[in-house]
Amino acid sequence: MSDPTNKAQQALDRLTEKLVEEVFLASDAEILAEAKEEGRDVAGDAARSRAIFAKAVAAQGKRKMAAARAALNTRAAPTTLLPGRLTPEQARATLARALRAAPDAATKLNMAARKDKGLSDADVYGILEDLADLGLLPPPDGSEAT
Amino acid sequence: MTSSPPVRAIRSPDEIRATIEVFTDLEWHRVRKAAEYWARAHGADADDVMQDALERAVDGSRQCPADISIFAFLSGAMRSISGDERKARTRRAEIHLVAEDGSLVVDPMDDRPNAAEAAQSREAAEGIKQAVLGLFEDDLAAQTIVEGDMDGIEGEELRDLTGLDAKAFASKRRLVRRRIDRTYPKGWKS
Numbered sequence: 001m002s003d004p005t006n007k008a009q010q011a012l013d014r015l016t017e018k019l020v021e022e023v024f025l026a027s028d029a030e031i032l033a034e035a036k037e038e039g040r041d042v043a044g045d046a047a048r049s050r051a052i053f054a055k056a057v058a059a060q061g062k063r064k065m066a067a068a069r070a071a072l073n074t075r076a077a078p079t080t081l082l083p084g085r086l087t088p089e090q091a092r093a094t095l096a097r098a099l100r101a102a103p104d105a106a107t108k109l110n111m112a113a114r115k116d117k118g119l120s121d122a123d124v125y126g127i128l129e130d131l132a133d134l135g136l137l138p139p140p141d142g143s144e145a146t
Numbered sequence: 147m148t149s150s151p152p153v154r155a156i157r158s159p160d161e162i163r164a165t166i167e168v169f170t171d172l173e174w175h176r177v178r179k180a181a182e183y184w185a186r187a188h189g190a191d192a193d194d195v196m197q198d199a200l201e202r203a204v205d206g207s208r209q210c211p212a213d214i215s216i217f218a219f220l221s222g223a224m225r226s227i228s229g230d231e232r233k234a235r236t237r238r239a240e241i242h243l244v245a246e247d248g249s250l251v252v253d254p255m256d257d258r259p260n261a262a263e264a265a266q267s268r269e270a271a272e273g274i275k276q277a278v279l280g281l282f283e284d285d286l287a288a289q290t291i292v293e294g295d296m297d298g299i300e301g302e303e304l305r306d307l308t309g310l311d312a313k314a315f316a317s318k319r320r321l322v323r324r325r326i327d328r329t330y331p332k333g334w335k336s
Contacts, residue, residue: 003264008271011296012334015278016187017225018295019323020180024217028172030320035175038327045178046171052193053166056200063205 086128088121094138095124095131102136155212163204165216173217180221186333188228195231199223274334281325288322291315 003009023031035042086094119127131137157165169177178196185192199220202208210219275296282289287308294304305315 003267005264006268006271008268008275011275012187012271012278013225013229014298015292015295016183017221019326020183020221021218022319022323023176023179023183024215024221026320031172031175034324040175042171042175046169046174048193049174049178049196050169052197053200056197057163057204059201060205 086125088124091121091124091128095128097138098128098131098136101138102131157210157212157216159204159206162210162216162219166200166203176217177220180217181224184221184224184228186330188231189333190228190231195224195228198227202227278326278330278334281329282322285318285321287318288325291318291322 026034032042128137178192181192181196181199184190185195199208202223203210203220208219208223210216279289279292279296282292287310290308291304294307299307305312308315308318310318
């Protein structure tokens with residue numbers, strides 16, 4: 001965008017626009033005659049331009065690939081289980097895995113919890129929620145989410 | 147009842163790419179000439195301007211309405227890219243200075259031309275404009291075309307001002323372009 005206070009530059013831009021427009025409107029014969037007069041190699045110019053286009057397409061391909069890779073990484077990242085979405089059996093299996101994966105956390109739980117004995121379903125969900133808050137829930141193993 | 151504005155159809159990037167892929171040698175030659183005009187108008191490099199425009203076309207970052215020719219679309223992109231490049235060149239970079247007390251003084255980047263630069267740039271453009279008009283002192287019809295183009299006067303209205311018929315007007319237009327091309331092969335220079 002040119003400086004809005006530079007009226008002369010805007011006038012020159014409008015003139016350039018017309019010159020360009022004329023290049024696109026001129027007949028093939030005129031363009032060829034002009035190119036010949038200017039000693040230009042139309043085929044050579046075209047080859048150079050196609051090479052530039054190939055570079056532009058390659059650059060776009062690289063950006064697309066990078067975006068796809070980033071999206072894939074995001075999808076592949078382990079997601080945390082939501083305890084409330086597990087069946088009681090899945091919740092107990094998850095708790096067992098969590099305790100195996102984080103033995104330090106296990107030492108902080110009482111004996112009953114560590115052995116998963118005498119825990120009601122509500123207790124299991126409660127502990128899983130606490131572990132989730134601490135970021136200690138294991139990623140889903142593909143069999144637990146409902 | 148209010149009606150929503152009609153949705154303007156847009157060419158998809160794949161459609162644009164497919165169209166460009168089958169450009170003939172002459173079509174490429176025209177696109178290159180357009181790139182050269184815009185690059186010269188703003189002191190940029192034609193290959194860079196062309197590549198940037200093509201990248202924006204195929205990655206969809208610049209939309210091409212379906213009712214606009216692909217050439218007009220590419221020309222618009224090249225115009226905007228070359229203009230941006232000129233602006234970038236005139237930006238003053240961030241300046242870091244160490245003051246006497248050892249503290250760092252940062253003068254941030256400023257993308258606005260200062261008053262003196264803006265005035266200089268206006269003066270230079272005005273000089274070029276007058277020089278271009280001066281090229282056609284000997285040909286009133288040609289000068290009217292150039293002046294009309296600069297003022298944004300279009301088609302029939304401009305032709306009427308020249309008093310030429312359609313064929314003579316087209317021929318005069320060619321003469322204008324050729325003379326400008328010969329006089330300014332490397333772009334507008336004052």
